[in-house]
Amino acid sequence: EPEVTQTPSHQVTQMGQEVILRCVPISNHLYFYWYRQILGQKVEFLVSFYNNEISEKSEIFDDQFSVERPDGSNFTLKIRSTKLEDSAMYFCASSGQIAEGTEAFFGQGTRLTVV
Amino acid sequence: GEDVEQSLFLSVREGDSSVINCTYTDSSSTYLYWYKQEPGAGLQLLTYIFSNMDMKQDQRLTVLLNKKDKHLSLRIADTQTGDSAIYFCAEIISWGKLQFGAGTQVVVTP
Numbered sequence: 001e002p003e004v005t006q007t008p009s010h011q012v013t014q015m016g017q018e019v020i021l022r023c024v025p026i027s028n029h030l031y032f033y034w035y036r037q038i039l040g041q042k043v044e045f046l047v048s049f050y051n052n053e054i055s056e057k058s059e060i061f062d063d064q065f066s067v068e069r070p071d072g073s074n075f076t077l078k079i080r081s082t083k084l085e086d087s088a089m090y091f092c093a094s095s096g097q098i099a100e101g102t103e104a105f106f107g108q109g110t111r112l113t114v115v
Numbered sequence: 116g117e118d119v120e121q122s123l124f125l126s127v128r129e130g131d132s133s134v135i136n137c138t139y140t141d142s143s144s145t146y147l148y149w150y151k152q153e154p155g156a157g158l159q160l161l162t163y164i165f166s167n168m169d170m171k172q173d174q175r176l177t178v179l180l181n182k183k184d185k186h187l188s189l190r191i192a193d194t195q196t197g198d199s200a201i202y203f204c205a206e207i208i209s210w211g212k213l214q215f216g217a218g219t220q221v222v223v224t225p
Binding site for chain 2: 004006033035042043044045056093104105107109
């Protein structure tokens, strides 16, 4: 069964460092998303991406965040200068043609710990 | 504003039925979802319901939707220990953008 894969599963970084979280969406999907879940809190929408540009972003997704689809398979989330409060589980998701509905498939997540 | 509310915890005996409740606020939501998260794992889509439906059944899972009260429930029949997980209700705000509840921790006891 096709799945969304994320790497690494866990990343520890020092405050102020840049991190790149990587995702490989399901191959025929066109819509990509990042969500995050701070420990014990709700899963929150960060950004959606389609046709090589951001479709929508939340207020969390400030100038420190960026997304990219550098090639035909990867979808990345970059945090330029990490803060302690960026520590969270980050989920990548993808969905197919909009005509199929908006069923989003999530990856296993990357746990980011900022120290 | 937009918010999805769920009870935080549910304990159920193996073999009994579990009912997880959720309320949502956006009456224009076209799809409502239930996701399952096992410890250390990602979000697994369990089922979803389109807003013009009142009920959807999928094997042991039954979703009930009361649009008037903006209430969604997930019933798991014959609950098993493997059903122990956190269950998230979610509504769609715009395409691809889901608003999640805080999750209901379901603990299945022998």
